[in-house]
Amino acid sequence: MRFILASSSERRIEYLKNFGFDFEVKKIEVTEKIFNNDPVKTVVYNAYMKAYKVRKHYNLPVVGMDTIVELNGRIFGKPKDEKENVKMIKKLLGNSHRVITGIVALKDEFSIIDYEISIVHFRKEVDMELIKKYVASKEGLDKAGGYAIQGLGSIFIDEVSGPLDNVIGVPILKVHEILKMMEEV
Numbered sequence: 356m357r358f359i360l361a362s363s364s365e366r367r368i369e370y371l372k373n374f375g376f377d378f379e380v381k382k383i384e385v386t387e388k389i390f391n392n393d394p395v396k397t398v399v400y401n402a403y404m405k406a407y408k409v410r411k412h413y414n415l416p417v418v419g420m421d422t423i424v425e426l427n428g429r430i431f432g433k434p435k436d437e438k439e440n441v442k443m444i445k446k447l448l449g450n451s452h453r454v455i456t457g458i459v460a461l462k463d464e465f466s467i468i469d470y471e472i473s474i475v476h477f478r479k480e481v482d483m484e485l486i487k488k489y490v491a492s493k494e495g496l497d498k499a500g501g502y503a504i505q506g507l508g509s510i511f512i513d514e515v516s517g518p519l520d521n522v523i524g525v526p527i528l529k530v531h532e533i534l535k536m537m538e539e540v
């Protein structure tokens with residue numbers, strides 16, 4: 356089903372395009388909110404706001420997504436600078452965190468709201484020099500949690516449980532499922 360993707364993320368756009376999804380992109384910037392200790396509410400709210408802001412211009416379903424990292428109730432979005440990126444990575448080392456993506460599809464009065472969770476375990480010992488080198492690459496700056504599992508950030512990963520596509524912010528199976536449900540309305 357053809358849809359509108361409410362996103363400014365080249366990664367999301369490319370990934371969905373490569374899969375052959377039929378969509379138009381409407382670039383949108385929203386000020387993302389964080390509800391501490393409530394990661395699901397956080398991603399659903401932000402995904403909803405992305406979709407909501409563009410819905411009135413279209414007859415097609417509008418899809419918005421949001422991805423965050425959550426460690427013991429604390430929510431990590433994108434680091435604001437390299438200093439914060441170093442801090443985030445240091446906190447993630449030796450721990451398991453959750454990566455949660457919210458997906459919201461809106462069409463007329465109808466909405467479908469869902470989310471996906473994956474668990475990522477970071478290695479315990481990574482030399483500070485290497486962390487600084489990673490952060491200097493700037494790869495983590497536009498990523499939730501300050502790393503990219505699909506890129507150089509793979510050096511931090513010990514184990515992933517749950518969908519990997521969700522960690523990079525595009526849970527394809529959920530998107531597919533939601534579009535099918537929209538088709539039936």
Ligand SMILES: Cc1cn([C@H]2C[C@H](O)[C@@H](COP(=O)(O)OP(=O)(O)OP(=O)(O)O)O2)c(=O)[nH]c1=O
Pocket residue numbers: 361362363364366367383387405420421422423424433454497498499500502503504505508522523524525
């Ligand atoms: C943890 C992790 C996150 N990410 C990305 C996925 C998300 O795109 C991004 C979190 O930011 P989001 O706010 O979810 O998305 P965005 O700002 O990139 O795009 P949009 O315009 O749709 O709001 O972090 C990775 O690419 N790899 C990773 O390993």
